[in-house]
Amino acid sequence: MLGNGKKISISLGNGIVVKMPELTIALDPKSNSECKYSFVSHAHLDHVHSPKGVSKVVASKETVSLARARGYDLSRSVEQIPGMELVDAGHILGSRGALIEDRVYYTGDVSTRDRGFLKGFRGVKCEILIMETTYGRSRYVFPDINSLAHEVNKFIAASYDRGLPVLLTGYPLGKAQIISRLFDTWEPVFLHHSVFKMNSEYRALGVDLKEFEEYSQPPDFERVMRRGPWVMIAPSFSRSSAFVGDIVKNYHASVATFTGWAVDLCRTYRSASEKQQYHDDDEEEEEGFRRGGGRKTRVEYFPLSDHCDFRELVELVKYCNPSKIYTVHGFAKDFASYLNSIGFDAEPLSIEDDQMSISMFAT
Numbered sequence: 001m002l003g004n005g006k007k008i009s010i011s012l013g014n015g016i017v018v019k020m021p022e023l024t025i026a027l028d029p030k031s032n033s034e035c036k037y038s039f040v041s042h043a044h045l046d047h048v049h050s051p052k053g054v055s056k057v058v059a060s061k062e063t064v065s066l067a068r069a070r071g072y073d074l075s076r077s078v079e080q081i082p083g084m085e086l087v088d089a090g091h092i093l094g095s096r097g098a099l100i101e102d103r104v105y106y107t108g109d110v111s112t113r114d115r116g117f118l119k120g121f122r123g124v125k126c127e128i129l130i131m132e133t134t135y136g137r138s139r140y141v142f143p144d145i146n147s148l149a150h151e152v153n154k155f156i157a158a159s160y161d162r163g164l165p166v167l168l169t170g171y172p173l174g175k176a177q178i179i180s181r182l183f184d185t186w187e188p189v190f191l192h193h194s195v196f197k198m199n200s201e202y203r204a205l206g207v208d209l210k211e212f213e214e215y216s217q218p219p220d221f222e223r224v225m226r227r228g229p230w231v232m233i234a235p236s237f238s239r240s241s242a243f244v245g246d247i248v249k250n251y252h253a254s255v256a257t258f259t260g261w262a263v264d265l266c267r268t269y270r271s272a273s274e275k276q277q278y279h280d281d282d283e284e285e286e287e288g289f290r291r292g293g294g295r296k297t298r299v300e301y302f303p304l305s306d307h308c309d310f311r312e313l314v315e316l317v318k319y320c321n322p323s324k325i326y327t328v329h330g331f332a333k334d335f336a337s338y339l340n341s342i343g344f345d346a347e348p349l350s351i352e353d354d355q356m357s358i359s360m361f362a363t
């Protein structure tokens with residue numbers, strides 16, 4: 001532990017660089033760091049890199065495995081270094097926050113909510129909190145997980161009643177595994193190959209996920225898929241991928257997309273809890289889906305996230321009770337302003353600020 005009077009500096013550059021008297025570490029650097037240590041909080045691609053330099057990487061063993069599956073070699077990393085404790089961040093399997101010298105806590109991407117097999121982050125007391133604020137505006141409040149699952153089950157049941165399959169989409173690492181657990185009572189369930197790969201990794205790491213068949217397209221498989229409704233878990237649609245559009249066109253599948261940003265798509269979010277809604281042709285085109293065989297595609301968005309919502313971020317700060325807070329990612333400015341309005345000392349950590357000053361603490 002550091003004694004009083006010792007300075008800490010925190011800056012943003014290649015990751016967040018924390019300099020303590022005894023330890024200098026880069027938190028989630030984008031590339032090789034010059035710091036003695038680098039911390040990789042989890043295996044999402046915006047947080048992981050393939051280290052080749054002198055910096056010693058700190059990461060959980062699950063993050064090392066998941067990163068390897070995605071083509072990143074963290075095999076020379078360690079799980080522990082003196083003066084730093086890794087804490088489960090509840091974001092995806094293996095995600096960790098870092099408590100440095102018992103004074104500075106970095107959340108990484110974080111969720112305080114229990115979801116399926118994942119336990120939410122419980123919080124740690126700290127002097128300085130560096131926190132992600134992806135959903136740092138008050139409008140981002142997510143529903144209870146059980147009521148959300150209930151709405152989704154109704155959505156799937158409605159499609160099955162019409163004899164139509166359902167696509168459940170979310171990012172393949174993290175979200176897709178929560179979806180796989182929450183909706184594993186439906187049959188049959190198929191997995192897009194990217195989801196199949198990540199589910200297999202989770203299972204190998206000890207997560208009890210049901211084994212589902214990988215989607216493929218031999219002729220007999222086609223017959224199976226035409227026999228009756230099914231569920232498929234796949235990556236979210238992006239304009240660069242025609243996969244979801246093709247599935248929708250070929251099988252008239254309904255689509256449920258899971259993202260915290262569903263709150264912004266209030267038209268469809270409301271429809272999830274208040275009424276069913278079918279998009280008109282223009283909207284289908286806008287979303288990248290086409291009309292198939294004279295049927296309309298049913299598309300809904302459900303606010304399931306692996307991040308804290310606004311209220312959870314506030315609760316997290318209150319629990320940690322730091323004397324200084326730095327916000328990063330998403331609505332960092334807005335959330336810092338809110339924290340200041342309720343009596344905390346907060347500011348967004350930004351590259352621009354880095355040019356002017358490095359935050360210094362002397363306690």
Ligand SMILES: [Zn+2]
Pocket residue numbers: 042044091109
């Ligand atoms: Zn993440």
